[in-house]
Amino acid sequence: MAENMILYWGSGSPPCWRVMLALEEKSLSGYQSKLVSFSKKEHKGEEVLKLNPRGQTPTFRDGDVVVNESNAICFYLEDRYHDKGQKLLPDDQKQKAEVLQRTFEAANLQTVFIEKIVHYKRFTKPENQDEKLMEERFSNARVELNIWENYLKKNGDGAFIVGKEFTMADVFLFPYVAFLVRMGLQIEKFPALSTYYKRLCDRPSVQASWPPHWKEGPGQTIMSTI
Amino acid sequence: MAENMILYWGSGSPPCWRVMLALEEKSLSGYQSKLVSFSKKEHKGEEVLKLNPRGQTPTFRDGDVVVNESNAICFYLEDRYHDKGQKLLPDDQKQKAEVLQRTFEAANLQTVFIEKIVHYKRFTKPENQDEKLMEERFSNARVELNIWENYLKKNGDGAFIVGKEFTMADVFLFPYVAFLVRMGLQIEKFPALSTYYKRLCDRPSVQASWPPHWKEGPGQTIMSTI
Structure with a gap:
């Protein structure tokens, strides 16, 4: 089954990582990986x-079947291989609605951290960077992290982002959390997120898909002031 | 059923419009609209x-049930009200994969047109706007439109973006196409897109959800050079 699949991916890219997580969780780890x-x-x-x-x-x-958008791939895999591996969308309709909400809500992390901070710092000459704007964006970033911190707190210890099972919402959320840590976020400042991060780091699907170049060298410090 | 629903929305916003289209297509037009x-x-x-x-x-x-992300709302509605109104995700797995792909692929229009052109022009002082960068971005915008033009061409006259039925992919695509026309795109330069646009303008769900402030005043010219 998985041997008929081929995935082209980039190391450390959250969209690629979510696809790799979904493949691992759906017990499709034998795919051709490029x-x-x-x-x-x-x-x-x-x-x-x-x-x-x-x-x-x-x-x-x-x-x-060719599917290239990471969101589409994840939903395709869950639909096509619904009987295999981890169930990523629950049957219960209310819980499913919450999983869908958190799944797509994770895109706020892409905007708030990657587009507004990482890309700004990368593509704006140091002399043109607006300190006040950056302060405002770091402040928004803290607000955003606290939203997720509160979701996890309400959910209690040992929980995933929705309920007590790993779902599609974790597939979408976890790569951003790990990316932020890689970028220097002191995750201990957010206790529930920190517990969540450390526990998921031990998950086989996460270990199997960890970005290879992250194992080789140190990360960055861009998020260290959050 | 729909009377228990409430939607807060902004006029002309593609994410809001896709939700309103999904609601109309699922025969849920009696929702409380704010x-x-x-x-x-x-x-x-x-x-x-x-x-x-x-x-x-x-x-x-x-x-x-509270769902706020437009993607999540659309998928929630199709799942929760699968027996009502228009079927937005086909049963056939290969066709469903294509619908998922095109649905999320529409986000490229958000990036290429709204973020890279509209937002750039709106948030960069005229004296700081980089003409060469804008030329490159307009060129990318033409490439992007031709990708969609070719999908429609391959699909033949009278088709939707996938196959011969209106699907979730049209829910996501159409508001961007209409937005571009509103922004001055000369859509006649893209014959298949033009036919698609004009035909969908007559669709009851589109008419019922047309942005009210677009009826009152003229649009812009920012895309007129594409």
Whole structure:
């Protein structure tokens, strides 16, 4: 089954990681895994472009089905392989609604941290960076983290982001949390998030999909003042 | 059923519009509809904040279920009311995979047009706007539109974005196409998109949810050079 699947992915990219987590959780770990080097522009190479005209990762094929958007891949896998591995969308409709909400709510982390802070720092010359704007954005980032901290607190110890089972919402949330830690976030300031992070780090799906280049060198400090 | 639903929405916002389209398509048009004025900061008012701590639109409640992310609302509605109105996700797994792909692929229009062009023009002082960067972004925008033009062409006359039925992918795609026309896009340059746009404008769900302030005044010209 999984041997008919091929995934092109980039190391440390939250969208790629969520797909890899979903594959592991659905017991589909035997897929063909192609790590793409962005610095060598492999995502713009012929092999990727023939499946994905935008030349982006993730790019994914399952037999004759091509799905390239990370959100679409995760929902496709849960639907197509609903009887395999971990159930990522619960049957209970109220709980499912909460899983859907948290799943897509995780995109706020992409905006608040990656687009507004990481990309701003990366693409704005140091002399043009607006200190006041950055302070405001760091303040918003703390508000955002506290929203997630409170969800986890309400849910109690040992919980996942929704209820007591790992769901699609964790597939989407966890890569952002790990990314923030990699970027220097002192996660101990957020006790429930810290417990959640450490416990999920031990999960087999997370260990199997941990970004390889993170094992080799230190992270950054950009989030250390949060 | 729909009388237990309440939606807070902003006029002309593609995420709000997709929710309204989904509600109409699922024959749930009797919901309580609350148009929120951004200029009066009603989205940061108590009524919205008690359901949505981020104070954003859409904000949506169905009985005791609160779902605020537009993607989550659309998937919730299709799941919860699968027997009502238009079927937005087909049963056929291959076709469903394509619908999921196109549904989330529409987010590229958000990035390429709204974030990279509209927001750039709105938030960068005219004297700081980089002409060369804008040219590059307009060129990328043409590439993006041609990707959608080709999907529609392959699909033949009278088609929707996937197959011959209106699906979730149209719910996500159409508000962006209409937004671009409102922003001055000369859609006739893209014949298949133009046919698609005009045909969908006549659809009852589209007519019922057309942004009210668009009926009152002219649009913009920002996309007229594409």
